[in-house]
Amino acid sequence: MKQTDLIQHFQTEGTVISVAPLGAGHINDSFLVKTGETDKPDYLLQRINHHIFKDVELLQNNILHVTNHIRKKLIEKGETGIERKTLTIIPAKDGKLFYFDGENYWRVYLFIQGGKSYDAITPALAYSAGKAFGEFQSYLSDIPEKIYETIPNFHNMEFRLEQFREAVANDSAGRVADHPEIIAAIESRAEEMTRVERMGREGKLPKRINHCDTKVNNVLFDEEGKVLCVVDLDTVMPGYVVSDFGDFIRTGANTGAEDDANLENISVDLDIYASYAKGYLETARSFLLPVEIELLPFGARLLTYMQTVRFFTDYLNGDTYYKIHFPEHNLQRTKAQLKLLTDLEEKRDKLVLK
Numbered sequence: 376m377k378q379t380d381l382i383q384h385f386q387t388e389g390t391v392i393s394v395a396p397l398g399a400g401h402i403n404d405s406f407l408v409k410t411g412e413t414d415k416p417d418y419l420l421q422r423i424n425h426h427i428f429k430d431v432e433l434l435q436n437n438i439l440h441v442t443n444h445i446r447k448k449l450i451e452k453g454e455t456g457i458e459r460k461t462l463t464i465i466p467a468k469d470g471k472l473f474y475f476d477g478e479n480y481w482r483v484y485l486f487i488q489g490g491k492s493y494d495a496i497t498p499a500l501a502y503s504a505g506k507a508f509g510e511f512q513s514y515l516s517d518i519p520e521k522i523y524e525t526i527p528n529f530h531n532m533e534f535r536l537e538q539f540r541e542a543v544a545n546d547s548a549g550r551v552a553d554h555p556e557i558i559a560a561i562e563s564r565a566e567e568m569t570r571v572e573r574m575g576r577e578g579k580l581p582k583r584i585n586h587c588d589t590k591v592n593n594v595l596f597d598e599e600g601k602v603l604c605v606v607d608l609d610t611v612m613p614g615y616v617v618s619d620f621g622d623f624i625r626t627g628a629n630t631g632a633e634d635d636a637n638l639e640n641i642s643v644d645l646d647i648y649a650s651y652a653k654g655y656l657e658t659a660r661s662f663l664l665p666v667e668i669e670l671l672p673f674g675a676r677l678l679t680y681m682q683t684v685r686f687f688t689d690y691l692n693g694d695t696y697y698k699i700h701f702p703e704h705n706l707q708r709t710k711a712q713l714k715l716l717t718d719l720e721e722k723r724d725k726l727v728l729k
């Protein structure tokens with residue numbers, strides 16, 4: 376079905392004048408839908424990857440609860456311009472939170488005008504993003520509805536290692552024999568990297584509602600560099616806060632790209648690291664336990680390691696999960712993440728927070 380026809384199934388206003396692809400995520404497909412009338416909003420149309428988010432109804436209900444709760448908090452704080460400060464779901468004409476066209480699932484959000492997202496940022500933007508993610512966690516700390524895992528075991532390192540080991544054993548794409556050094560690099564860190572799950576089981580670390588995809592390009596900033604809102608809410612679910620801290624550092628504090636072909640470009644930018652941590656702790660310190668703060672630098676290594684394992688597992692499986700743009704893309708991503716991990720390990724002493 377054409378995207379212009381799809382939009383007719385939603386409770387939108389105005390006349391569609393254009394539909395154009397937007398964003399560079401690895402999972403969903405996004406389109407900016409522009410309307411002709413100046414007094415009508417534009418929209419974001421997204422094709423939901425239902426091979427990954429298998430229960431679309433549960434997914435959309437989660438997002439509805441999360442955005443309604445955040446909206447309530449913003450109103451309580453006396454904020455204005457709230458339609459740009461959290462996502463707004465536009466339901467389908469039948470009242471559902473998505474539309475199924477017989478093949479694909481689609482959803483629509485209000486388009487946030489003037490919002491900018493970046494793949495590379497400055498320390499000032501990192502500080503602002505840190506505050507925003509701390510605030511996000513704090514807003515959701517008392518959400519009354521149950522928020523489900525939209526992808527079971529999503530940031531569970533033990534589970535990700537099980538998937539990796541299964542991929543090595545199956546060797547379905549015949550790629551295992553060529554990469555003994557990557558396999559060794561993953562295995563040698565496995566014990567250390569699963570400590571968060573052990574601490575959770577021992578009752579030493581609480582789960583909180585996390586964003587679980589705190590990539591730098593999931594924050595929208597206004598023209599002045601102030602955060603408008605956090606987007607990409609598919610993975611909001613219970614988790615350990617080290618995850619959200621770590622995934623931002625993995626993406627926002629990398630001097631290179633996530634898939635940089637030139638490993639020399641890759642290192643951790645310590646200014647961005649410190650600025651993000653400062654912003655985050657300003658809004659999150661009040662609810663974090665000392666052990667959670669102590670583990671934040673570990674979180675940066677953990678999420679970089681987790682992404683190494685996830686990209687490499689997908690490579691070994693023959694590229695079935697992440698969108699790839701060329702045949703060895705997942706291998707290149709793996710090597711780039713491993714390089715960032717090594718740099719984070721070397722600068723370990725410089726990452727300690729107070």
Ligand code: ADP
Nearest residue numbers: 398400401403419484485486487492592606607
């Ligand atoms: P993906 O799963 O592909 O990463 P996102 O939900 O993050 O999809 O959307 C892709 C990009 O589109 C984001 O990085 C952001 O720049 C932009 N975006 C997302 N939602 C909105 C919105 N409601 N209004 C304006 N821009 C948006």
Ligand code: GN1
Nearest residue numbers: 399400401402403588590607610682
């Ligand atoms: C995916 O959709 P996107 O690009 O924001 C992935 C994240 C990974 C990220 C790696 C549902 O996020 O977990 O960290 O790619 N999302 C899912 O860039 O698997």
Ligand code: MG
Nearest residue numbers: 400592593607
């Ligand atoms: Mg995204």
